[in-house]
Amino acid sequence: MSSPHRTPMPPGEQPRSNPDVRLTVEQASYVYSPNPSQAPLFTLEALSFQAKPGEIVAILGPNASGKSTLLKLISGALEPLSGRVFLNGYATHALPPKTRAQRIALVQQESRLLFPSRTWEFVLQGRHAYGRTLRFETEHDVTIAKNALAQVGAEHLSDRWMDQISGGEKQRVILARALAQQPLLLLLDEPTLHLDIGAQVDLLESLRRLAAENRYTVVVVTHELNLAGEYADQVVLLQKGKCLRVGSPATVFQRELLEQVFQAPLSVEMTPAGRPRVTLFEKT
Amino acid sequence: MRPLTFSRLLLRCGVLLLILFVVVVIALKLGAVQVSLYGLGRDLIRVLLGQTRAISTDYGMIVVDIRLPRILLGIVVGASLSVAGASFQALLRNPLADPYVLGVSSGAAVGAILALIVESHLALSPELAGLITPLGAFIGAAATIAAVYFLGRRDGQIDGGTLLLGGIITASFLSAVIMFLMSTLAGGNLRGASYWLMGDLSTPQPKSLLYLLGIGFVIAAGAIYTTASDLNLLLAGEKEAMHLGVDVPRVRIVVYLAASVLTGLAVSVSGAIGYVGLLVPHVMRLIFGSDHRMLIPASALGGAIALVIADTLARTVVAPSELPVGAMTAMAGAPLFIYLLRRRLA
Amino acid sequence: MLRSFRKSLPKTLSVALVCAVFSVAGLRAQNAAPGVPPAVETREIVDETGRTLRVPVSIERIVSLAPSLTETIYALGLQDRLVGDTDYCDYPPDALKKAKVGGAINPNFEKIAALHPDLVLVTKSINRLDTVRALDTLGIPSYATDPHTVVEIISSTEKLATVLGVPDTGKSLGEDMVRRLAVLQAKLKDVQPSRVLFIVWTEPLISVGKDTFIADALHRAGAISIVDSAKDWPQTNLEEVVRLQPEYLVFAASHSENATRDFDALASRPGWRILDAVHNRRFAVISEAVNRPAPRIVSAIEELARQLHPEAFSDVPAPGKDAAPAGTPTPPPQKPAAKNRADAFSISQECPCAR
Numbered sequence: 001m002s003s004p005h006r007t008p009m010p011p012g013e014q015p016r017s018n019p020d021v022r023l024t025v026e027q028a029s030y031v032y033s034p035n036p037s038q039a040p041l042f043t044l045e046a047l048s049f050q051a052k053p054g055e056i057v058a059i060l061g062p063n064a065s066g067k068s069t070l071l072k073l074i075s076g077a078l079e080p081l082s083g084r085v086f087l088n089g090y091a092t093h094a095l096p097p098k099t100r101a102q103r104i105a106l107v108q109q110e111s112r113l114l115f116p117s118r119t120w121e122f123v124l125q126g127r128h129a130y131g132r133t134l135r136f137e138t139e140h141d142v143t144i145a146k147n148a149l150a151q152v153g154a155e156h157l158s159d160r161w162m163d164q165i166s167g168g169e170k171q172r173v174i175l176a177r178a179l180a181q182q183p184l185l186l187l188l189d190e191p192t193l194h195l196d197i198g199a200q201v202d203l204l205e206s207l208r209r210l211a212a213e214n215r216y217t218v219v220v221v222t223h224e225l226n227l228a229g230e231y232a233d234q235v236v237l238l239q240k241g242k243c244l245r246v247g248s249p250a251t252v253f254q255r256e257l258l259e260q261v262f263q264a265p266l267s268v269e270m271t272p273a274g275r276p277r278v279t280l281f282e283k284t
Numbered sequence: 285m286r287p288l289t290f291s292r293l294l295l296r297c298g299v300l301l302l303i304l305f306v307v308v309v310i311a312l313k314l315g316a317v318q319v320s321l322y323g324l325g326r327d328l329i330r331v332l333l334g335q336t337r338a339i340s341t342d343y344g345m346i347v348v349d350i351r352l353p354r355i356l357l358g359i360v361v362g363a364s365l366s367v368a369g370a371s372f373q374a375l376l377r378n379p380l381a382d383p384y385v386l387g388v389s390s391g392a393a394v395g396a397i398l399a400l401i402v403e404s405h406l407a408l409s410p411e412l413a414g415l416i417t418p419l420g421a422f423i424g425a426a427a428t429i430a431a432v433y434f435l436g437r438r439d440g441q442i443d444g445g446t447l448l449l450g451g452i453i454t455a456s457f458l459s460a461v462i463m464f465l466m467s468t469l470a471g472g473n474l475r476g477a478s479y480w481l482m483g484d485l486s487t488p489q490p491k492s493l494l495y496l497l498g499i500g501f502v503i504a505a506g507a508i509y510t511t512a513s514d515l516n517l518l519l520a521g522e523k524e525a526m527h528l529g530v531d532v533p534r535v536r537i538v539v540y541l542a543a544s545v546l547t548g549l550a551v552s553v554s555g556a557i558g559y560v561g562l563l564v565p566h567v568m569r570l571i572f573g574s575d576h577r578m579l580i581p582a583s584a585l586g587g588a589i590a591l592v593i594a595d596t597l598a599r600t601v602v603a604p605s606e607l608p609v610g611a612m613t614a615m616a617g618a619p620l621f622i623y624l625l626r627r628r629l630a
Numbered sequence: 631m632l633r634s635f636r637k638s639l640p641k642t643l644s645v646a647l648v649c650a651v652f653s654v655a656g657l658r659a660q661n662a663a664p665g666v667p668p669a670v671e672t673r674e675i676v677d678e679t680g681r682t683l684r685v686p687v688s689i690e691r692i693v694s695l696a697p698s699l700t701e702t703i704y705a706l707g708l709q710d711r712l713v714g715d716t717d718y719c720d721y722p723p724d725a726l727k728k729a730k731v732g733g734a735i736n737p738n739f740e741k742i743a744a745l746h747p748d749l750v751l752v753t754k755s756i757n758r759l760d761t762v763r764a765l766d767t768l769g770i771p772s773y774a775t776d777p778h779t780v781v782e783i784i785s786s787t788e789k790l791a792t793v794l795g796v797p798d799t800g801k802s803l804g805e806d807m808v809r810r811l812a813v814l815q816a817k818l819k820d821v822q823p824s825r826v827l828f829i830v831w832t833e834p835l836i837s838v839g840k841d842t843f844i845a846d847a848l849h850r851a852g853a854i855s856i857v858d859s860a861k862d863w864p865q866t867n868l869e870e871v872v873r874l875q876p877e878y879l880v881f882a883a884s885h886s887e888n889a890t891r892d893f894d895a896l897a898s899r900p901g902w903r904i905l906d907a908v909h910n911r912r913f914a915v916i917s918e919a920v921n922r923p924a925p926r927i928v929s930a931i932e933e934l935a936r937q938l939h940p941e942a943f944s945d946v947p948a949p950g951k952d953a954a955p956a957g958t959p960t961p962p963p964q965k966p967a968a969k970n971r972a973d974a975f976s977i978s979q980e981c982p983c984a985r
Contacts, residue, residue, distance in 0.1 A: 077526065097531045101529025102529070108524060108527075113520060114374075114519040114574075115379070117573075120287075121287075125517055128513060128516075129528065129529030142287060181528070
């Protein structure tokens with residue numbers, strides 16, 4: 001994973017020594033309030049978990065449970081009110097923009113474009129953090145971008161316009177751009193939101209493969225119970241800003257707990273592979 | 285996959301430079317006073333050889349001291365407005381943004397007029413007096429773009445529709461302020477103030493101002509160019525750009541200040557010339573794509589070409605009288621704008 | 631292979647831009663003090679705005695950037711030295727034949743330069759400061775006049791005559807103007823000034839302020855402007871005019887028909903009938919010369935005085951001036967004026983326009 005272009009670690013903070021753990025969320029909390037004198041609009045209570053290289057973490061919860069806020073804390077876009085978020089021992093929010101982009105890649109729900117661009121141009125944007133001011137892309141960048149497209153099975157889209165490909169194809173290209181960043185930590189915000197079920201499975205299959213091959217730590221925000229249950233190594237269950245449980249899908253997916261969180265009657269069974277499967281019933 | 289290379293950038297700029305050169309030569313020939321192509325060529329060669337004293341007096345003053353400075357002024361003003369337009373379009377994530385539409389030109393005009401009023405009360409030396417108008421125009425431009433930027437923000441992101449409406453309201457408010465200043469503070473300084481509203485290049489400017497303008501353009505456009513690849517990512521939104529490694533606050537302040545300098549300088553010498561900053565970047569984007577490393581130099585050269593052509597038409601179609609160049613750009617620009625808009629919608 | 635270029639890209643680009651924009655400009659800077667042939671002897675003069683300028687001892691080529699200055703040049707008999715004037719210089723008709731350099735506000739500098747003038751004449755009330763600065767940049771000397779009263783118009787004319795090397799002509803012209811004004815003053819000494827609204831523009835309604843030479847000219851013609859503003863060209867409105875009820879509306883026009891049309895247009899507007907002056911068709915028309923600070927303004931003053939105070943010009947003195955006796959419509963005052971045109975100033979005869 002190391003690259004000659006990586007900027008050196010900023011001085012001041014020393015990496016914490018635990019080579020096995022890559023992402024550490026340590027009693028991190030956050031409060032949204034319009035101004036200090038008013039009652040907060042939303043509070044994310046302190047929570048902790050850790051993730052290793054190659055692991056997929058699912059942040060699971062209904063709407064307004066704090067999933068996106070937690071993702072922003074992990075990505076470094078927000079500074080935690082208390083506690084810390086470390087990536088390889090460095091606080092994510094304190095990293096300089098370029099360094100952060102070399103370590104953390106974020107796949108957002110939708111990437112809006114002002115002017116049309118080609119798919120390859122879009123993927124090359126992932127190399128921005130590796131360039132100096134006004135640098136033109138090198139052969140090395142082009143190779144990495146090509147590889148990234150290949151890894152998500154989208155080489156054939158290379159010369160298409162971004163606004164002329166399907167939603168599933170677009171999602172894969174956005175993922176390819178994130179891969180071109182060669183990150184340590186890959187964050188995905190509701191990546192399956194606009195995809196049909198086949199594309200959802202494709203995407204998560206490739207995520208699992210990529211995490212295993214490239215030793216990415218993957219954090220996926222989702223409200224799709226079954227996808228989380230099937231593909232995650234760890235699940236962080238949130239409800240109204242509280243972390244209810246952290247653990248393997250098998251330990252988190254308890255019928256009473258999920259029914260209470262998602263406000264729906266359901267049943268949980270185990271597949272032969274040891275994965276939980278959830279079935280929803282009609283409300284009576 | 286064919287990413288932009290430096291040699292391709294140079295080649296394309298070279299072609300544009302060649303077109304600009306041809307346009308400049310044609311513009312040098314045309315005008316209220318007839319100049320023969322032979323005389324012009326002979327004089328040009330003499331100028332290039334440094335033998336300016338050998339130039340015949342007939343052409344000497346008209347071509348070298350009136351027409352050439354005016355064309356150079358057109359080049360710098362056109363390039364400034366276009367680069368400012370391209371920057372505003374990326375910074376504000378709005379394809380309709382330009383100094384004129386956003387009211388920044390009007391703000392600069394208000395600043396320039398206020399500076400003129402202040403100047404007439406201070407009795408400064410001519411050198412300082414020449415600088416106070418561009419300074420006022422810059423402050424006016426910067427204050428206006430700050431106001432429009434905050435008007436256009438919703439939930440921490442720029443909202444296209446709100447921004448444009450904010451700009452249009454600001455522009456009409458500032459136009460009213462210009463009318464007010466003109467009617468209440470009439471005097472020798474302000475008589476031509478209607479030209480702040482229309483845009484005009486006909487008045488020869490002092491050499492010092494030309495140099496200030498050129499140096500200001502090189503510094504401000506250069507500063508914007510250092511953020512060219514950041515602007516590419518900003519097109520996708522500030523949050524996304526941040527996650528791709530763009531230092532958004534730094535880029536925002538650099539582009540915001542530099543584009544205000546460009547607008548202020550251009551408006552202080554030429555008034556509010558519309559459509560150049562809006563359309564030239566669009567046309568260049570159609571030809572060369574939306575990579576700002578290519579788009580910014582292409583817009584600079586394209587804006588120079590467009591304004592020199594517009595100004596040449598403005599001073600020849602009704603010679604020896606003149607149209608304001610702003611009328612010319614609006615006449616050509618508005619239909620082109622509608623065409624581009626329909627094309628986008630289609 | 632382009633790696634070395636990449637590093638120096640910003641520098642290369644800025645250098646290229648600097649070259650493109652300034653190479654010619656830089657060379658041009660060597661060509662110092664253009665337009666002034668070194669052999670000609672020069673002298674220093676000071677204009678009415680206090681600027682010192684250097685002009686040839688003998689000024690042979692003059693460009694005028696204001697109609698009033700063009701008229702003054704003709705009045706001084708120096709029309710042969712006038713090589714160019716503006717599109718609006720229409721008096722005397724011969725001025726129309728001079729080379730045109732565009733408008734007074736936006737003259738064409740190429741045209742001016744091509745005429746190689748020794749001196750360009752400007753006046754502060756019409757021309758722009760930018761124009762003067764631009765002429766300075768081009769090394770063309772410009773002389774600015776700035777009269778605010780009729781007396782200053784006379785002294786300004788004399789001063790200009792001195793600058794142009796014909797002080798005696800200027801002096802006799804000035805003396806003639808002073809004499810005619812004195813005659814007029816003697817005739818009007820017993821009349822009560824008429825209260826008038828001088829209409830510069832009808833839409834919007836613009837009149838003149840108290841510090842202008844026009845206000846002074848009205849005063850000398852036995853009139854007083856109802857508008858008392860410190861601004862030169864104040865905008866006013868119907869309400870204000872109705873409150874002040876002028877006895878006469880005064881129009882300046884090149885054609886008397888134009889003025890009649892202006893008056894009819896005003897009279898047909900809603901609300902204007904309540905003005906006594908409109909109701910009784912009391913309006914005076916004077917030549918556009920009143921708008922121009924040039925020697926001809928004296929004729930315009932005389933003409934207005936005849937229209938407003940015909941009794942002062944008849945041999946039998948009228949029994950005091952009585953404005954519009956209630957109930958009976960006064961005869962339109964332009965009739966006696968028309969009678970007087972033959973001996974004083976006739977708009978239609980001297981009309982320079984061939985339109």
